[in-house]
Amino acid sequence: MSADLPEPVVPGPVLVIGCGLIGTSVALGLSDLGVRVHLRDARPANVELAASLGAGTPDPVQDPALVVVAVPPAAVVETALAALEEFPSAVVTDVASVKTHVCAGVTDPRFVGGHPMAGKERSGPMAGSGLLFEGRAWAVVPTEGTDPEAVAVVERVATALGSVVRRMDAASHDRAVALVSHVPHLVSALTAGLLTEAEGDDLLLAGQGLRDVIRIAGSDRGLWVDIIGSNAGQVGAILDDLAVRLDDLRAAVRTADGSVGEHLDRGRAGVARVPGKHGAHPIALAGVFVSIDDTPGELSRLFADIGDAGINIEDMRIDHELGRLVGVVEVVVQAGAAEDLHTALIERGWAAFR
Numbered sequence: 636m637s638a639d640l641p642e643p644v645v646p647g648p649v650l651v652i653g654c655g656l657i658g659t660s661v662a663l664g665l666s667d668l669g670v671r672v673h674l675r676d677a678r679p680a681n682v683e684l685a686a687s688l689g690a691g692t693p694d695p696v697q698d699p700a701l702v703v704v705a706v707p708p709a710a711v712v713e714t715a716l717a718a719l720e721e722f723p724s725a726v727v728t729d730v731a732s733v734k735t736h737v738c739a740g741v742t743d744p745r746f747v748g749g750h751p752m753a754g755k756e757r758s759g760p761m762a763g764s765g766l767l768f769e770g771r772a773w774a775v776v777p778t779e780g781t782d783p784e785a786v787a788v789v790e791r792v793a794t795a796l797g798s799v800v801r802r803m804d805a806a807s808h809d810r811a812v813a814l815v816s817h818v819p820h821l822v823s824a825l826t827a828g829l830l831t832e833a834e835g836d837d838l839l840l841a842g843q844g845l846r847d848v849i850r851i852a853g854s855d856r857g858l859w860v861d862i863i864g865s866n867a868g869q870v871g872a873i874l875d876d877l878a879v880r881l882d883d884l885r886a887a888v889r890t891a892d893g894s895v896g897e898h899l900d901r902g903r904a905g906v907a908r909v910p911g912k913h914g915a916h917p918i919a920l921a922g923v924f925v926s927i928d929d930t931p932g933e934l935s936r937l938f939a940d941i942g943d944a945g946i947n948i949e950d951m952r953i954d955h956e957l958g959r960l961v962g963v964v965e966v967v968v969q970a971g972a973a974e975d976l977h978t979a980l981i982e983r984g985w986a987a988f989r
């Protein structure tokens with residue numbers, strides 16, 4: 636290869652098996668990087684949809700350098716073993732949310748367990764995005780027998796998709812995700828479940844606080860039954876702990892002696908320990924609220940103005956006010972840039988407030 640050409644992300648074509656949310660997102664991201672991606676799924680319609688989005692080609696692949704298995708956790712072992720047999724020189728990786736059963740079931744040196752810590756509450760190819768993994772952790776879970784070159788291929792792909800690689804063993808991974816993903820999901824579902832009994836028009840008062848807590852409860856039932864079932868030991872242990880704390884909290888609320896504040900303090904301390912998206916330490920962020928007309932083109936005009944002001948958006952939320960043709964956009968930026976953003980938006984005629 637010429638010294639001028641950049642090294643390719645993967646040394647050959649990639650086959651993605653499972654063209655749902657995660658598989659399509661991987662495929663879109665790799666296609667955008669110039670990798671030739673082939674698509675396969677038990678549902679041909681999902682291959683067609685993913686291909687129509689530009690994720691890759693439905694054509695069969697001869698000799699892929701990498702196979703990404705992006706099927707539900709219960710189907711990963713069987714699918715990965717079949718891929719290792721079908722493609723004797725490919726590296727094979729997966730993206731499943733639980734790793735112990737996968738790494739115990741697939742011990743080939745060419746297999747590297749993986750798990751991008753990014754997702755959505757929606758499933759299927761239409762929810763895919765090539766930017767999904769940007770700034771997120773990607774757990775890479777080799778075992779003692781894994782070929783270091785296979786690990787390097789997977790870590791290179793995760794990094795190229797914008798993720799930060801966290802190399803770990805399967806047991807540590809499953810302990811960690813029980814805490815940071817699986818139990819929060821169940822707590823969200825329990826809270827959302829209470830809403831089924833809401834009286835009268837009570838839900839019309841729902842604001843952003845509730846939506847922040849319940850978003851993930853809208854996720855696919857089958858996928859989450861599979862995830863929780865595959866990590867039942869770790870999840871169960873945390874739920875036992877939570878049950879004790881819930882009893883304590885209940886007593887504190889009934890006593891009304893202010894001791895509920897201890898639970899709130901513990902919660903605030905937990906929030907402060909969660910790293911920001913750029914690395915190990917949280918970055919201070921601040922929101923600027925902008926009122927926009929609910930008409931086509933308003934959001935892109937707002938983003939263009941923010942770009943014009945040279946300010947980087949870290950996150951954003953949109954809240955529609957019920958019954959009014961306006962929305963409120965919270966633009967989240969690094970705390971030091973919030974005042975500048977506020978000023979720049981006012982100067983450009985936006986109704987912005989902090």
Ligand SMILES: NC(=O)c1ccc[n+]([C@@H]2O[C@H](COP(=O)([O-])OP(=O)(O)OC[C@H]3O[C@@H](n4cnc5c(N)ncnc54)[C@H](O)[C@@H]3O)[C@@H](O)[C@H]2O)c1
Pocket residue numbers: 652653654655656657658675676677678681705706707708710714730731732733750751752753754755756757758759760855858862
């Ligand atoms: N949803 C998330 O937020 C998220 C995040 C990170 C990792 N994951 C993991 O990614 C994997 C896929 O999840 P998803 O959210 O993309 O689900 P999804 O339902 O959107 O996609 C799964 C796809 O796999 C296909 N499929 C199912 N069984 C198959 C088989 N045996 N062979 C070929 N195709 C098959 C389905 O038709 C579907 O297109 C899961 O293992 C999940 O744990 C999910």
Ligand SMILES: O=C(O)C(=O)C[C@]1(C(=O)O)C=C[C@@H](O)C=C1
Pocket residue numbers: 731732751752753754755756815816817851
């Ligand atoms: O953001 C979401 O919607 C997710 O549910 C993503 C999330 C998570 O809990 O962070 C869910 C499960 C995956 O295994 C990884 C990521």
